[in-house]
Structures are given as structure tokens and as C-alpha cells.
């Protein structure tokens with residue numbers, strides 16, 4: 001059984017260096033700035049260009065949902081907003097979900113924030129919400145993300161050949177997943 005109340009209320013999740021807290025419209029300024037970051041746009045393959053109003057509305061709608069969980073990643077020492085991550089597409093029958101993460105810019109990459117946030121969210125997904133499987137897609141040109149996912153326990157399952165058209169070229173998309181019963185290093 002999925003704990004839908006745990007999804008609706010999204011408890012704060014605290015690690016050594018980052019805290020995961022409900023994403024909402026109070027994060028608009030930093031979220032909007034992050035959406036303009038070319039490196040993040042490339043690594044997340046974001047084709048859509050959003051308006052500020054679309055983002056405000058989207059952020060305001062993140063609370064109280066029971067089919068997904070959207071968290072802001074804040075740095076523990078100063079509560080600076082360093083990124084977001086989410087469990088999406090929660091399938092209650094099969095107890096599965098998709099995962100996505102993006103830090104707000106290159107100044108936050110490579111400091112361990114992504115791996116720690118991913119581990120915190122997986123513990124919540126499996127031990128609190130009651131999910132059995134969490135999967136993700138990552139581009140072939142993003143070895144940093146693939147490494148961070150492996151460190152958190154995701155296992156490579158497959159390759160979607162030429163599934164992404166980016167910057168005038170086709171790219172493969174790697175599929176990774178972790179089960180509740182897999183090691184969480």
C-alpha cells in the first residue's frame with residue numbers, strides 16, 4: 001500500500017549537508033533563474049520555454065498532491081535553495097514512480113548535494129511512502145548524473161537509442177532504476 005498521506009504532507013527530510021523541503025511558490029526567484037541556466041537546460045533536455053506566470057502557477061500547485069512529491073533542495077547551513085527533485089508519475093497499483101533532479105546551476109554541481117538529496121528522497125520513497133520501484137532517464141552526455149545515480153543505488157537497465165534530438169544531433173537515453181530491495185549504498 002502507498003501512504004498517500006505521506007505524499008500529501010511531504011515531511012522535511014534532513015541530511016548532513018542538505019534538507020529537502022516542500023517545493024512551493026516561495027522558491028520562484030531562484031527556480032526562475034535556474035530555468036535560464038544553459039547548462040541545466042542542456043542536461044535536462046528542456047525544449048519548452050516557460051513564462052514566469054507558468055512557473056509561478058506550477059510552483060503554487062505543488063502542495064497537497066498525492067500522485068507526486070516535489071521537494072526543494074536547500075543547503076543545511078544557510079537554507080540557500082540549491083535545486084529541486086521529485087517523484088513523479090506515481091503508479092499506486094504497481095508501487096512505482098519516476099525520479100528527476102536538477103541543481104540550480106554549475107556553482108552547485110560536484111559538491112555531493114545531488115547524491116545526498118537523491119539518497120534522502122529514495123529513503124522516503126521506499127521506507128515512508130511504500131514504493132517498490134523508482135526509475136529515471138538520463139542522457140548519454142551526462143556522466144556526472146549517471147555517476148551520482150549509481151552512488152545512490154540506481155542500476156542501469158537499458159538504452160533508448162537516439163531518443164533525444166538536441167543541438168542538431170541524436171542522443172541515446174539511458175534508463176536506470178532502483179528497487180526497494182536493492183542495496184542503498
Ligand SMILES: CC(C)(COP(=O)(O)OP(=O)(O)OC[C@H]1O[C@@H](n2cnc3c(N)ncnc32)[C@H](O)[C@@H]1OP(=O)(O)O)[C@@H](O)C(=O)NCCC(=O)NCCS
Nearest residue numbers: 043102103109110111112113114115138143144145147148
Ligand atoms: C546530476 C546532479 C543532480 C548530480 O548532483 P551533484 O551534486 O553535482 O553530484 P555529486 O557531487 O553528488 O556526484 C557527482 C559524481 O560524478 C562524478 N563526475 C563528475 N563529472 C564526471 C564526469 N564527467 N564523468 C564521470 N563522473 C563524473 C563526480 O566525481 C562524483 O562522483 P564521485 O563522488 O565518485 O567522485 C547535478 O550535477 C545536476 O543537477 N546537474 C544538472 C542537471 C542534471 O544533469 N540533472 C539530471 C538530469 S537526468
